[in-house]
Amino acid sequence: MTGTLTIVGLGPGPEGWVTPAATEAVDHADMILGYAPYVNRLTPKAGQVFEATDNREELARAERALHLAGSGRRVALVSGGDPGVFAMAAAVYEAVEKNPASAEKIDIRVEPGVTAMLAAAARIGAPLGHDFCAISLSDNLKSWATIEKRLRLAAEADFVIALYNPASKARPQQIKQAFDLLAGVLPAETIVVFARAVGRADEEVDVTTLAHATEMPCDMRTLVMVGSRETRKVVAADGRAWVYTPRSERER
Amino acid sequence: MTGTLTIVGLGPGPEGWVTPAATEAVDHADMILGYAPYVNRLTPKAGQVFEATDNREELARAERALHLAGSGRRVALVSGGDPGVFAMAAAVYEAVEKNPASAEKIDIRVEPGVTAMLAAAARIGAPLGHDFCAISLSDNLKSWATIEKRLRLAAEADFVIALYNPASKARPQQIKQAFDLLAGVLPAETIVVFARAVGRADEEVDVTTLAHATEMPCDMRTLVMVGSRETRKVVAADGRAWVYTPRSERER
Structure with missing residues (x-):
């Protein structure tokens, strides 16, 4: 060598x-x-x-x-x-x-x-505590049809979905299209986490639901996590809240 | 506090x-x-x-x-x-x-x-270079039916699939069932990586195909990665080989 x-x-x-x-x-x-x-x-x-x-x-x-x-x-x-x-x-x-x-x-x-999703997850609790997937929303190198297919199958599989490169100046609308697609498969109350600039001075982590996800700002420095049907908020007696996905599935 | x-x-x-x-x-x-x-x-x-x-x-x-x-x-x-x-x-x-x-x-x-899949991926090249998922094969806390459903949808979505907890003494057969199921969806030549004890003195990383995956030893210290249809071996002029998943999809 x-x-x-x-x-x-x-x-x-x-x-x-x-x-x-x-x-x-x-x-x-x-x-x-x-x-x-x-x-x-x-x-x-x-x-x-x-x-x-x-x-x-x-x-x-x-x-x-x-x-x-x-x-x-x-x-x-x-x-x-x-x-x-x-x-x-x-x-x-x-x-x-x-x-x-x-x-x-x-x-x-x-x-x-x-990697970004691990740091983002750590900040908000344990949203990746169960089976999950990571999808890049950038369509520079793959077709949007492929992205849509993966989003749909990931939601059907009930993976927690980490979205890398959710938006850029050139494509601000795709994350909204992704949320619209996911809302056709997942319940409106599905938890969505927006983690921006994790570990930096301007870090911001917000939690909303799929019904309100399109209203949230989102840029190249944001990592988005869409919960599974099991992902939930847990609130301590003093009001602090975290998001986690339990290790076990509920009886259905 | x-x-x-x-x-x-x-x-x-x-x-x-x-x-x-x-x-x-x-x-x-x-x-x-x-x-x-x-x-x-x-x-x-x-x-x-x-x-x-x-x-x-x-x-x-x-x-x-x-x-x-x-x-x-x-x-x-x-x-x-x-x-x-x-x-x-x-x-x-x-x-x-x-x-x-x-x-x-x-x-x-x-x-x-x-996390284990990042270290395992680093050792063999860049198998997680494109969309991927992580599934725990342990059925202590979820049903085997849920695991099978996720494996099938993940293969249909063409995710690279990282399998955590692929086998234990109590359930040596499940990883073989998983490979059999995946072989029903993915081509026989799909690349499978077995990464055992990565970073330890007894580290061992082996590459095979889905057709031969059930023949490989696998235990609690193994992380298994099943490639997508895009995952491939790349061989240098001097014969060294790595596994990677390209950032872009082939024209089909």
């Missing part, structure tokens, strides 16, 4: 959620590549080169990371959350598939991280 | 995967409760009391943790992986629901962690 490429998950934001193994991988790299907001979370050490790029260039960034590692560099390619969940790890293996020679002599590793 | 209860995720095993926030929560606790294998990963500090219990006592352990925190202790309730995924966080909120007064004056927090 001549170079190394480590695809590193930096977690949702705070340093307390960056694993020691991720920190070590970043510390040992001589080049750090990634989408600018993630690269900007790090402080360059002596001899390190930082290269921040735009969000829509995942495959080109993966190819460049392979190229640099192939020339003997120790490269860290950083993602927010976990790099294997709607992030850079898949882009790297896509680049390897396109050009199998590009991986030659490179030690490729993935360093896992805390 | 008089006491604190932090439900802490210790990650899949190695210290490099324990977040600094989880370590801090454990360091600041004066009592540490949990299933023995997780408690045993920690070293007691001066003044700390460790209380390890059996796996089948989640609700009783949650009630005891609330009771101790209610009496003013700083309690850490530890789980492997992420505490919100098939682990202790849901048991705590279940205990609060049963007895809302038991949460009174307790600061309850959840510290997220790297």
Whole structure:
């Protein structure tokens, strides 16, 4: 092996959620590549080169990371959350598939991280306490018909549904379409959690029901969780409330 | 608030995967409760009391943790992986629901962690690179009929399927039933990953197809991932192979 490429998950934001193994991988790299907001979370050490790029260039960034590692560099390619969940790890293996020679002599590793839905769930209770799924609402790379089919089947299966990339400036309406579709399968009182910027100073976590979900603001920094039929609010004697999905199913 | 209860995720095993926030929560606790294998990963500090219990006592352990925190202790309730995924966080909120007064004056927090499927995925490539679901195969708390229904719908939705608790001594056959069911929906060449004891000295990760999945050994320490129709092997020019699920869907 001549170079190394480590695809590193930096977690949702705070340093307390960056694993020691991720920190070590970043510390040992001589080049750090990634989408600018993630690269900007790090402080360059002596001899390190930082290269921040735009969000829509995942495959080109993966190819460049392979190229640099192939020339003997120790490269860290950083993602927010976990790099294997709607992030850079898949882009790297896509680049390897396109050009199998590009991986030659490179030690490729993935360093896992805390993905957004785990942090969001932790903040509100335990909504992912039972079977769940994760769906990206971005239709850049798949058809909206596929997304609709998955939403419908996930609701029929009674999964808790974590929605990544629920909305962007280019597609503010799709999350509303998703809620409308889900409302055709799930009860109106199904719990919906909006977790925005979890772990950051402007963190905001709101709980509503499917009947009112389309009224809620939602952007690229929001993680949405739609409950299963079992997901419920639990209220302490002093009025504090959490959301959780029990480990067991009710008798029906 | 008089006491604190932090439900802490210790990650899949190695210290490099324990977040600094989880370590801090454990360091600041004066009592540490949990299933023995997780408690045993920690070293007691001066003044700390460790209380390890059996796996089948989640609700009783949650009630005891609330009771101790209610009496003013700083309690850490530890789980492997992420505490919100098939682990202790849901048991705590279940205990609060049963007895809302038991949460009174307790600061309850959840510290997220790297859940098993993220670590397993990282080891083999990026199998969770697209929409996926997580299903616990344990039928202690739900019916096998519910599990079968979810497996069938998940396969129809073309989710990558992460199977937690795939087998135990008491139910060695269910994972085989699950594979048989999935083989009725998915192609025989669908990729299946068996990731055992990821991050430990005896780690073993094997890749096979659905046609041969029932031949593979599988126990409580195994995390199984069944690919979607898009999940594939990618082989570098030098013969190394990984498994990944592309971010985009093929034209059909």
